[in-house]
Each structure stands twice: as structure tokens, then as C-alpha cells.
Amino acid sequence: MKNGEHILALDQGTTSSRAIVFDDKLRPIATGQYEFTQHFPQSGWVEHDAQEIWSTTRKAISTALADADLTPRQIAAIGITNQRETVVVWDRDTGEAIHRAIVWQDRRTAQTTDRLRDEGHEEEVITRTGLLLDPYFSASKLAWLLDNVEGARASAREGRLAFGTIDTWLIWNLTDGKRHVTDATNAARTMLYNIHEGRWDDHMLDMWNIPASMMPEVMDCAAEFGMTSGETLGAAVPIRGVAGDQQAATVGQACFEKGMMKSTYGTGCFALLNTGDTAVRSQNRLLTTIGYQIGGKPTYAVEGSIFMAGAAVQWLRDGLGLIGSAGQTGGLAQDADPHQNVYLVPAFTGLGAPYWDADARGALFGMTRNTGPKEIAKATLESVAYQTRDLFEAMKKDGAATDATVLRVDGGMTASDWTMQALADQLQAPVDRPIVRETTALGAAYLAAMQSDIAGPPEDFAKSWQRDKQFTPQMDTETANRKYAGWRDAVRRTLSTT
Ligand SMILES: Nc1ncnc2c1ncn2[C@@H]1O[C@H](COP(=O)(O)OP(=O)(O)O)[C@@H](O)[C@H]1O
Numbered sequence: 001m002k003n004g005e006h007i008l009a010l011d012q013g014t015t016s017s018r019a020i021v022f023d024d025k026l027r028p029i030a031t032g033q034y035e036f037t038q039h040f041p042q043s044g045w046v047e048h049d050a051q052e053i054w055s056t057t058r059k060a061i062s063t064a065l066a067d068a069d070l071t072p073r074q075i076a077a078i079g080i081t082n083q084r085e086t087v088v089v090w091d092r093d094t095g096e097a098i099h100r101a102i103v104w105q106d107r108r109t110a111q112t113t114d115r116l117r118d119e120g121h122e123e124e125v126i127t128r129t130g131l132l133l134d135p136y137f138s139a140s141k142l143a144w145l146l147d148n149v150e151g152a153r154a155s156a157r158e159g160r161l162a163f164g165t166i167d168t169w170l171i172w173n174l175t176d177g178k179r180h181v182t183d184a185t186n187a188a189r190t191m192l193y194n195i196h197e198g199r200w201d202d203h204m205l206d207m208w209n210i211p212a213s214m215m216p217e218v219m220d221c222a223a224e225f226g227m228t229s230g231e232t233l234g235a236a237v238p239i240r241g242v243a244g245d246q247q248a249a250t251v252g253q254a255c256f257e258k259g260m261m262k263s264t265y266g267t268g269c270f271a272l273l274n275t276g277d278t279a280v281r282s283q284n285r286l287l288t289t290i291g292y293q294i295g296g297k298p299t300y301a302v303e304g305s306i307f308m309a310g311a312a313v314q315w316l317r318d319g320l321g322l323i324g325s326a327g328q329t330g331g332l333a334q335d336a337d338p339h340q341n342v343y344l345v346p347a348f349t350g351l352g353a354p355y356w357d358a359d360a361r362g363a364l365f366g367m368t369r370n371t372g373p374k375e376i377a378k379a380t381l382e383s384v385a386y387q388t389r390d391l392f393e394a395m396k397k398d399g400a401a402t403d404a405t406v407l408r409v410d411g412g413m414t415a416s417d418w419t420m421q422a423l424a425d426q427l428q429a430p431v432d433r434p435i436v437r438e439t440t441a442l443g444a445a446y447l448a449a450m451q452s453d454i455a456g457p458p459e460d461f462a463k464s465w466q467r468d469k470q471f472t473p474q475m476d477t478e479t480a481n482r483k484y485a486g487w488r489d490a491v492r493r494t495l496s497t498t
Pocket residue numbers: 013014015016265266267268309310311312313314326327328329330411412413414415416
């Protein structure tokens with residue numbers, strides 16, 4: 001990158017809004033981060049206040065710039081990455097959201113997606129969008145808002161309402177309502193976008209009864225998304241990179257070649273495997289999605305989405321009070337009785353890939369009188385390894401992953417060496433942890449830097465990826481398989497259909 005240039009990355013996640021300043025070597029030098037309110041109006045419902053998302057983002061920007069001792073004028077470009085699928089609908093005239101945002105975790109539309117599946121609509125959903133009929137994606141949430149907010153359908157028909165995922169909402173606000181745009185990776189998570197034809201899908205819009213006039217323009221991940229206004233940022237700065245957070249992590253991990261795979265361990269876990277210019281249709285309930293789109297050319301990926309990873313560790317801390325901090329789990333697991341086979345299936349909000357069982361609920365199996373906090377901590381960390389193996393096995397069956405696949409990991413939970421070792425043991429494959437673990441923000445920053453011609457092409461960026469540590473399997477295959485068979489049995493007993 002050119003000397004002295006800075007990029008501002010906005011990482012708008014499920015629990016906090018962050019802004020990170022990167023220097024001319026794409027090193028993070030300053031951060032601002034603010035948590036915001038999680039609203040749970042009913043069991044299974046999760047909402048965010050769109051205005052609070054915007055205000056915490058603004059505060060995070062101010063903090064990061066002050067920390068870096070920079071003014072907005074000294075920022076060459078902005079990259080945005082965001083929690084995906086979450087839906088905001090707002091009035092184009094006032095810029096006000098008509099309802100709180102419905103978050104990706106929200107299951108209120110499960111009956112609708114179940115009904116459509118029963119009526120035989122899943123095949124067309126898979127064929128056109130690469131997704132499955134699950135409440136996780138945006139379409140059913142958007143339809144719910146139009147059906148349940150008074151007057152929304154009429155306003156939508158009259159062209160007065162705009163829909164957006166969080167990237168779109170932030171860009172609308174940053175540009176003072178001048179731009180209504182998104183990128184291909186975020187569009188690919190809505191269930192309204194045809195990932196093969198690269199456009200909003202009329203048939204899907206009809207199926208959900210959504211007027212096309214609500215939809216944003218879809219752009220590449222590295223593109224001219226608009227200029228911030230003096231009002232919002234105090235200077236005109238171009239927004240030049242946008243990707244959903246898991247796709248941005250794929251870019252930040254430099255998984256640019258077919259067969260490369262990353263897995264991000266935060267609240268949940270999301271594994272993406274690059275399948276090049278082929279949209280591989282999974283036969284094993286994985287998703288087909290757009291990994292990134294550069295120069296008008298989509299690069300596809302298969303994705304496995306797990307809803308509970310680090311969140312299960314949070315449950316040990318906040319729900320059970322077994323630990324004071326997440327970092328204690330590794331030591332406990334290390335000291336656990338090796339002869340006990342305790343399994344935790346963390347289906348607290350149902351199970352994601354490859355089971356997609358919204359009604360499954362969590363369970364602990366195999367406890368004895370000797371089972372204590374150590375064994376439960378171990379089972380919690382191991383559940384992350386087993387769930388990743390579920391995805392890995394599905395990817396292998398689909399022919400997307402092979403025995404030679406190396407997994408690149410990132411996210412808060414990768415701080416746990418114990419978990420990373422358990423992961424390598426279960427996958428019977430190497431696990432690579434990079435030095436820079438802020439890969440989501442890094443991916444967005446790189447896209448903006450590339451579009452600004454201040455960073456080189458992906459091949460150059462890939463050379464800068466540096467490994468911190470490689471974890472290689474220490475467990476023999478037979479033991480790993482025996483333990484995994486126990487996990488499969490535990491999952492089977494947890495599914496709502498058994
Ligand atoms: N040393 C650790 N061992 C186990 N889990 C950890 C450790 N450090 C952090 N975590 C877990 O990682 C998660 C935080 O990761 P992060 O990437 O910040 O998540 P998100 O972006 O989804 O909020 C938390 O759920 C926490 O429980």
C-alpha cells in the first residue's frame with residue numbers, strides 16, 4: 001500500500017459496532033467499539049434498534065479516529081462489513097426505520113418457511129438462491145415486516161419504503177440518503193437474489209410478495225458505493241469495499257484459491273470453502289453462496305453455518321456460572337477426566353448446518369457422579385470441534401473439501417489453543433491460525449484499499465498472510481472416529497424428529 005495512507009473499516013456485528021483504522025501496511029492501529037441493546041420481545045425473537053446501530057457506529061468511528069490521531073480527511077477510503085441477513089426497512093423520505101431490525105438469529109417466521117417447504121418450494125429456493133427454506137435468511141423477515149407493520153404494504157407498493165441489510169442501512173446514512181446500494185455477498189443472503197444470474201430474482205420477489213422497488217442496487221465487493229457527506233463524517237470519504245462479515249473474513253484470510261477454507265469462531269461458527277467460478281450445489285444441506293465478487297466476476301463458496309460456538313462458552317460463564325472468564329475453559333478441559341465421554345449438543349436455538357432443525361434443543365449426555373465443571377467445559381469446547389467436523393464431512397461428501405484441505409481459523413475463540421488442538425484432532429487435518437485475527441475488518445479494509453489502487457491485486461495480498469501457529473493432529477484416527485461416533489449419537493438423540 002502507498003505510504004501514509006489509512007483505511008477505515010466498519011465491522012457492524014451482532015453484539016457490537018466497531019471501527020478499525022488500518023495503516024499503509026494494512027495493520028490495525030486503532031479501534032472504537034460499542035455494544036448495543038439486544039431486544040428479545042418474545043421467545044425466539046431477536047431485534048436491534050437500527051438507529052442505535054447507526055449511532056454506535058458513528059461513536060466507534062469518532063473513537064477510532066481520535067485514537068489514531070487522524071481526521072476524516074486523512075482517511076483514503078472506507079470498507080464496510082456486517083452481520084448478514086438482518087433486515088431493516090425504512091421510509092425513503094424521513095430515513096426512519098418503520099420497525100426495529102429483525103436479526104439473523106430470529107426464528108419468528110419458522111412456521112412460514114416450514115409451510116413453504118411442505119408445499120414443495122425448497123427446490124426452487126435452492127436452485128435460484130443457493131439457500132434453504134429457513135427463517136435465518138432475510139426474505140421471510142422482510143415479508144413479516146410488510147405484513148405486520150401497519151400500512152407497510154401500501155407504502156411499499158407506492159415506492160416509499162427501502163429495504164436493506166445492515167451494509168445498505170449504514171451506506172444510506174453515511175451518504176445522507178443519497179445511495180441505496182449493497183454488494184453481491186450480502187444480496188446472496190437474502191433469498192431474493194439469483195446467485196447464478198447476478199440479479200434480484202423476480203420469481204422469489206413474487207413468492208414473498210415483495211415489490212422490486214424496495215431493493216437496493218447490487219454492486220461488486222470492491223466498487224464506488226458513494227461518498228460520505230460532511231454532515232455525517234465531517235468530510236467526503238469514498239466507501240469502496242463492502243462484504244458480509246463471513247465473506248470479508250474469507251477475503252481477509254486470503255482464501256482466493258479454489259479449495260481454500262476458513263472458519264470463523266465468534267458467537268457462532270461459519271465455515272466457507274472457495275469453489276472458484278462454479279456454484280457447487282450441496283447434496284448435504286450446506287449453502288451455496290457468493291464468497292466475493294470482484295471485477296463483475298463472482299467467486300462462489302459452500303458455507304456451513306453453526307449458530308452456537310463461543311456463545312456456548314458464554315453460557316458456561318453467564319448461564320451456569322462455572323467460569324469467571326472464557327479463557328479459563330482451556331485449563332479446565334486440560335484437567336478433565338480423560339475416561340469420561342461427556343457430550344454437549346449446544347442446540348440452544350436449534351441446529352444449523354447440516355441438520356437445520358429449528359426445534360432441536362440443547363442437551364448434555366454421558367454424565368456420571370464424577371462429572372464436574374472440568375468435564376462440562378471440555379464437552380463445550382469439543383462441541384465446537386465436532387460441529388466443524390460435521391461441516392467438513394459434508395464438504396468432503398460434496399467433493400468440495402479433500403483430505404488435503406487446510407483450515408484457516410479466526411475469531412475470538414481461536415485464542416483457545418486447547419480448542420484449536422481438539423479441532424485438528426477431530427478433522428485429522430492441519431489448522432492454521434494467522435497472526436492478524438481481525439480478519440473480518442482486514443478483508444473489508446483490503447477491498448477498499450484495492451479499489452483505491454493503494455493495495456495490489458489479491459495475489460499480492462495473499463503473500464502478506466502470515467501464520468501464527470499450525471495445529472496438527474495429535475490424536476490417532478481411530479480414537480478421533482470413536483469420539484465422533486459418540487457425538488453423532490448425541491445429536492441424533494437431540495433432533496426434534498427422533
Ligand atoms: N480463550 C477462549 N476460550 C474459549 N472461548 C473464547 C476464548 N476467548 C473468547 N472466547 C469466545 O469467543 C467469543 C468472542 O469472539 P468474537 O470473535 O469477539 O465474537 P463476535 O464477533 O461474534 O461477537 C465469545 O463468545 C467467547 O466466549
